[in-house]
Amino acid sequence: MPRILQLTPFVLCSSLRNQIDFYSDCLGFSCTFAQDNYAFLTLGPVAIRLLECPPRADGHPLGENQSFYIDVQDIDDLYDSLRPKLKDLPKARVRAPFDQPYGQREFHVLDEDGTLVFFGESI
Numbered sequence: 064m065p066r067i068l069q070l071t072p073f074v075l076c077s078s079l080r081n082q083i084d085f086y087s088d089c090l091g092f093s094c095t096f097a098q099d100n101y102a103f104l105t106l107g108p109v110a111i112r113l114l115e116c117p118p119r120a121d122g123h124p125l126g127e128n129q130s131f132y133i134d135v136q137d138i139d140d141l142y143d144s145l146r147p148k149l150k151d152l153p154k155a156r157v158r159a160p161f162d163q164p165y166g167q168r169e170f171h172v173l174d175e176d177g178t179l180v181f182f183g184e185s186i
Contacts, residue, residue: 169183
């Protein structure tokens, strides 16, 4: 039976360069491939595919209604390691670690185009 290896969501963006910089500088991803309007980034076993697109006709951010969840261990340590870069973002784009009623500890970050990135760990 075939084995599923990985989920790599497409993340729409208005500027490929800005998103590569954000995911690399703020969240620790590595860009392993970039060409024209497409890039592939990894963070350990996690990967995303950035796709530069024209603006939406309705003027809303490309990432509105997009999100993905990254399960981690030692979430508070991860947040502390990212905090020096995250503190430079507008406060509305970062939510520090907190406990959810469904048994997860999470922190949230909005990327350059409004995609919500969840980091979470079971409590």
